[in-house]
Amino acid sequence: MTRIPTTNWAASFHYGFQDCLYPSSVDAVCDIVVRSAKIKAVGSGHSFNAIADGDVALSLAELPINPVIEGDGTRVSVGAHCTYGELALFLHRHHLAVHNLASLPHISIAGAIATATHGSGNRNGNLATAVCGLEIVSGDGRLVKVTRGDADFAGMVVHLGALGIVTRVTLDVQPEFQVAQSVYDGLAWDKLLTNLDDVMALGYSVSVFTKWGQEAGSVWVKRTASNDDFPAAIHGATRATENRHPISGLDAQNATQQLGQYGRWSDRLPHFKMGFTPSNGEEIQSEFHLPRKHGAAAIEALLSIRDKFAHLLQVGELRTVAADDLWLSPQYRRDTLSIHFTWVRDQEAVNAAVEHIEQALSPFSALPHWGKVFTGRHIGAKYEKLAEFARLRDRMDPDRAFSNAWLEEAIFGSSETQGF
Ligand SMILES: Cc1cc2nc3c(=O)[nH]c(=O)nc-3n(C[C@H](O)[C@H](O)[C@H](O)COP(=O)(O)OP(=O)(O)OC[C@H]3O[C@@H](n4cnc5c(N)ncnc54)[C@H](O)[C@@H]3O)c2cc1C
Known part of the structure; x- marks a missing residue:
């Protein structure tokens, strides 16, 4: 029986697929592409917008993964x-x-x-x-x-x-490598804003979880064995003595082990354990990446409009990502602070909140996460390498077999297609 993907993982976006093909070899993938006017690969369906949408889906689920060192x-x-x-x-x-x-x-x-x-x-x-x-x-x-x-x-x-x-x-x-993580509760906004670089440098990987309320929130510090031990407090936030869920108050059983105990990299770097579904899926996500040097000013700009969005939040997260040279990476030649929002699943209200956020972040060269919700159009125009990417696409896909409305509008700024 053909399983046709109907929604994304969060059920916040409904795909328009009429069919889904499950080739069991790479040759079969090639044959399908030759025969198809339009075809869209779906991965695990975790994106929150129409990026993976189309008429006919192609899933690689029947191919062996066959890992080789x-x-x-x-x-x-x-x-x-x-x-x-x-x-x-x-x-x-x-x-x-x-x-x-x-x-x-x-x-x-x-x-x-x-x-x-x-x-x-x-x-x-x-x-x-x-x-x-x-x-x-x-x-x-x-x-x-x-x-x-x-x-x-x-x-x-x-x-x-x-x-x-x-x-x-x-x-x-x-x-x-081994990683241990500890959570620090009760970080104040003034401490975060004054010490942002220091906080984000506290470990191999650092996340600040915030509800954009009276205090900044909690800091999740993930350290490798080569880092120092975990202090009892950092910038006034105190080390938690029991495991936490990223959304304060929720049961921590599906969150990865904390309390400074070392374990495998893969059991500590994600916030959620492999064996559990991370949440019930009733969420929408957005995220904006901006140069790290604008981090504190961007946070202040969002604090000044938090009444426009905080009521729709399940939780927000601040992370950092290092610069790279990948053409359509939001980190292309810039170290970023990445400001993430996990929303309640109310698409219309979220869209309105996201517009306010985009406006507040516009002075800071913010770019949206490609797989999450944003309202800006022709985002590709903000990328230095867009013209080269367009030429690359002309060579790889001259007949636009892999195109969809999202791609044409979000990347190439065409308004010919609707349904974004
Ligand atoms: C609970 C949750 C937590 C998340 N956490 C994070 C996070 O920590 N950091 C972060 O950056 N993002 C995060 N995301 C976003 C997520 O990582 C991205 O949306 C990612 O693209 C999801 O991968 P996917 O396989 O589900 O892709 P899909 O949504 O299925 O597809 C995304 C794009 O990839 C294309 N694609 C997929 N497979 C192929 C293929 N074989 N060949 C060609 N194209 C292909 C699709 O056509 C589409 O364009 C999270 C999402 C959820 C739901």
């Missing part, structure tokens, strides 16, 4: 639909790790790199920066293999689903 243990190649959780299980057996993970391990690698999905850490690039090779079926049904350093490689990694069907990825890996 390469380069004397410095790389792993794997089926692109592999989730980071599945990848971590394989890497454990070889005592290897990837450099970072998003807040949950359930997302597919292809979908994550397509949207420049990221974790946190001043020195950690987004997840796409670990990609050193791609196999991608282009619009003419050819399997194109590229590796880092090839012409246009930097344009292909954060691909927004626009260039083809990614069948296999190769990622940089490193020896496994």
